[in-house]
Amino acid sequence: MKAKNITPHVRLILWTLLFLNIVQTPLTATAQDAKPRLQSREWYDGVKSPEISANGDVTFRLFAPQAKEVKLSGQFGPTVPMAWDDEEQAWKVTVHPAVADIYPYNFIVDGQPVNDPANKDLFPNELFKGSLLLMPNPKMLYTERDIPHGKVHYCSYHSTVLGEQRTMLVYTPAEYDDNIQQRYPVLYLVSGTTDTEETWYKAGRANFILDNLIHEGKATPMIVVMPYGNMNTGNPRPSSDAATRCYEIFSQEMQQCVMPYVERHYRTLADREHRAIAGFSRGGGEALFTAFKLADDFASVCAYAAYLTDKVYEQHFPRLIDDPATTNSRYRLIWFGVGADDFLHDPVKHNQELFSRKGIRYEHFDTTGGHTWMNARLYLGLTLPKLFR
Amino acid sequence: MKAKNITPHVRLILWTLLFLNIVQTPLTATAQDAKPRLQSREWYDGVKSPEISANGDVTFRLFAPQAKEVKLSGQFGPTVPMAWDDEEQAWKVTVHPAVADIYPYNFIVDGQPVNDPANKDLFPNELFKGSLLLMPNPKMLYTERDIPHGKVHYCSYHSTVLGEQRTMLVYTPAEYDDNIQQRYPVLYLVSGTTDTEETWYKAGRANFILDNLIHEGKATPMIVVMPYGNMNTGNPRPSSDAATRCYEIFSQEMQQCVMPYVERHYRTLADREHRAIAGFSRGGGEALFTAFKLADDFASVCAYAAYLTDKVYEQHFPRLIDDPATTNSRYRLIWFGVGADDFLHDPVKHNQELFSRKGIRYEHFDTTGGHTWMNARLYLGLTLPKLFR
Numbered sequence: 101m102k103a104k105n106i107t108p109h110v111r112l113i114l115w116t117l118l119f120l121n122i123v124q125t126p127l128t129a130t131a132q133d134a135k136p137r138l139q140s141r142e143w144y145d146g147v148k149s150p151e152i153s154a155n156g157d158v159t160f161r162l163f164a165p166q167a168k169e170v171k172l173s174g175q176f177g178p179t180v181p182m183a184w185d186d187e188e189q190a191w192k193v194t195v196h197p198a199v200a201d202i203y204p205y206n207f208i209v210d211g212q213p214v215n216d217p218a219n220k221d222l223f224p225n226e227l228f229k230g231s232l233l234l235m236p237n238p239k240m241l242y243t244e245r246d247i248p249h250g251k252v253h254y255c256s257y258h259s260t261v262l263g264e265q266r267t268m269l270v271y272t273p274a275e276y277d278d279n280i281q282q283r284y285p286v287l288y289l290v291s292g293t294t295d296t297e298e299t300w301y302k303a304g305r306a307n308f309i310l311d312n313l314i315h316e317g318k319a320t321p322m323i324v325v326m327p328y329g330n331m332n333t334g335n336p337r338p339s340s341d342a343a344t345r346c347y348e349i350f351s352q353e354m355q356q357c358v359m360p361y362v363e364r365h366y367r368t369l370a371d372r373e374h375r376a377i378a379g380f381s382r383g384g385g386e387a388l389f390t391a392f393k394l395a396d397d398f399a400s401v402c403a404y405a406a407y408l409t410d411k412v413y414e415q416h417f418p419r420l421i422d423d424p425a426t427t428n429s430r431y432r433l434i435w436f437g438v439g440a441d442d443f444l445h446d447p448v449k450h451n452q453e454l455f456s457r458k459g460i461r462y463e464h465f466d467t468t469g470g471h472t473w474m475n476a477r478l479y480l481g482l483t484l485p486k487l488f489r
Numbered sequence: 490m491k492a493k494n495i496t497p498h499v500r501l502i503l504w505t506l507l508f509l510n511i512v513q514t515p516l517t518a519t520a521q522d523a524k525p526r527l528q529s530r531e532w533y534d535g536v537k538s539p540e541i542s543a544n545g546d547v548t549f550r551l552f553a554p555q556a557k558e559v560k561l562s563g564q565f566g567p568t569v570p571m572a573w574d575d576e577e578q579a580w581k582v583t584v585h586p587a588v589a590d591i592y593p594y595n596f597i598v599d600g601q602p603v604n605d606p607a608n609k610d611l612f613p614n615e616l617f618k619g620s621l622l623l624m625p626n627p628k629m630l631y632t633e634r635d636i637p638h639g640k641v642h643y644c645s646y647h648s649t650v651l652g653e654q655r656t657m658l659v660y661t662p663a664e665y666d667d668n669i670q671q672r673y674p675v676l677y678l679v680s681g682t683t684d685t686e687e688t689w690y691k692a693g694r695a696n697f698i699l700d701n702l703i704h705e706g707k708a709t710p711m712i713v714v715m716p717y718g719n720m721n722t723g724n725p726r727p728s729s730d731a732a733t734r735c736y737e738i739f740s741q742e743m744q745q746c747v748m749p750y751v752e753r754h755y756r757t758l759a760d761r762e763h764r765a766i767a768g769f770s771r772g773g774g775e776a777l778f779t780a781f782k783l784a785d786d787f788a789s790v791c792a793y794a795a796y797l798t799d800k801v802y803e804q805h806f807p808r809l810i811d812d813p814a815t816t817n818s819r820y821r822l823i824w825f826g827v828g829a830d831d832f833l834h835d836p837v838k839h840n841q842e843l844f845s846r847k848g849i850r851y852e853h854f855d856t857t858g859g860h861t862w863m864n865a866r867l868y869l870g871l872t873l874p875k876l877f878r
Binding site: 146164166167209210211212213214215216217218220222224225226227228229244246249251252253254255256257258265277280296301307308311365 | 535553555556598599600601602603604605606607609611613614615616617618633635638640641642643644645646647654666669685690696697700754
């Protein structure tokens, strides 16, 4: 749009139009929709959402004057309808999550999923473009405190395995920049199906969980690497051969690209005793497969709501399950965590039963809840104190 | 949902339901919507969008079977309608941007803005939750190449000025980790109104622009700091007193929090000759105000589609404009860039005219186009070679 030789008043309108040009839809809506309630809100006068009260009530608001029906869909409870509030000029609903936590959510506007325009915290995912409700909770390890913080590095590298540029995230502890002679153990932390390399950071808050546990002396200062678990194999079910193929490619990506990059660019303790790998969902399958495939590289593995099938163990790791004495002497930690309502609960338990039957030493922690990031964060906080001690 | 004692077939359904639990809406839609076309697509069988052809055509697709009307709104052209394609089971449209660039876009589903569920690249913004079309273009500096890459660090710090935890992004050049004795100049790079601290990275691709220019020897290896420009003052118009107040708080945040953090945590050349500040839109106003307010800290400033009013110069920087000899001897670079169609074109030119009239030396570059990130990236690429030489 041109903006020359204009009065200040027109300039204000154009200033508004600029952002309508960025936020194209309101412009369209303005042109199409003559409802007075649409005119009553300036583009920059955004609604407040989510609004968290001291008593734990959370109020969500959405300015969608053209909508016929708006609902709130969040992992803190069932989907609930929202009502248009003429005074606030927004669709509105107040809920009270039983536990103050971090929850993915979105609005459903006339059947269409929409994230919260007023919330800058997004859930990083290939399919689900939702928002994140971050509830303050001093008891929760994800809470950002005024203590020394580590950094999260976004690293761009060329994957010779996949033939493309990729990004991995690397957490370095607060002390890393000062102790320039010090080398650190490394945890590789992999997110799940449809997640991205950002999900353990933005939704998992792995950096704050590490900051807090290290500050309390409960975790060893360590480097945490968050690679992208998508091997361009689609989203196979964990029990399928396609999933095993995905895990196999991931172990190659780790050995040929990710680990060499990390060990070249960071001050790592580059031996198996100081390397661990953990993952949630598909990332847990990739973690188990990689730890057993690259037995000379990893001494510890944590599976968060994840497992491998008997078939995978028989075909790929026969000695692991048939020579428990060697396995038990080689692995410092094999850990499983799963929720009672997790749809993967039974196969995870089946993997544990196989190990028990074969005499393979492992630890496990059973929680309530389902296949959620609330549980993934919990499992990370439970396992970090066990690593590199 | 429980998933115990079930057949493999039910397990597949539950596996599907898991992601519907994450992507809550399709579950709701499934329950409400009996249209066969909805059944014909598995949750994980996502449509491909955007799909970029070798000839520069870009096809967008959206699976929204319940929608009555879907449009594509992108900064590459006018808003266009999309049509439901029964074969592809998706709303679809193909466009051909005149220039291969990076463009924010979103869908409009029955009047509601929606980002692209199939696209993992999001536009970081407080209000606009759009997606990014990243078109490969070897001529463009934003293109990620297989060369040594710098890193982008997400740094969490406590703002004593604003009384809250904040995040800033810091780019270090590829050579930074190897030359551990070397110190580097610092560019502070601020994004605009409604942008976040991530926008110069995710939409501006500042890291790749730096990587490429440094690799070609056209820019001095430097540290680039990307703070959050929102000072919790709302979104005032740039000519208002409220905007000036915002700029003032920003200069305090810079002096008391951002700069001390950067100089404590990074190997910087901590003198004004080796410090520059640049910004787009509001960030440009913050950059100009900060460079002139903290005259002992900055020797160079670049305003991308930004300006200060005569009133601000008269009230806050009388000596700057009334003693051009001193100003010209102190500042190595004062740079303005603006597009012919930018709604801020006239006030930016007015600021330049004031400087010309007063005899203050500055450089400027006039482009086509509007108040867009396409231009912001261009201005960054034009100014980086001028810094610290």
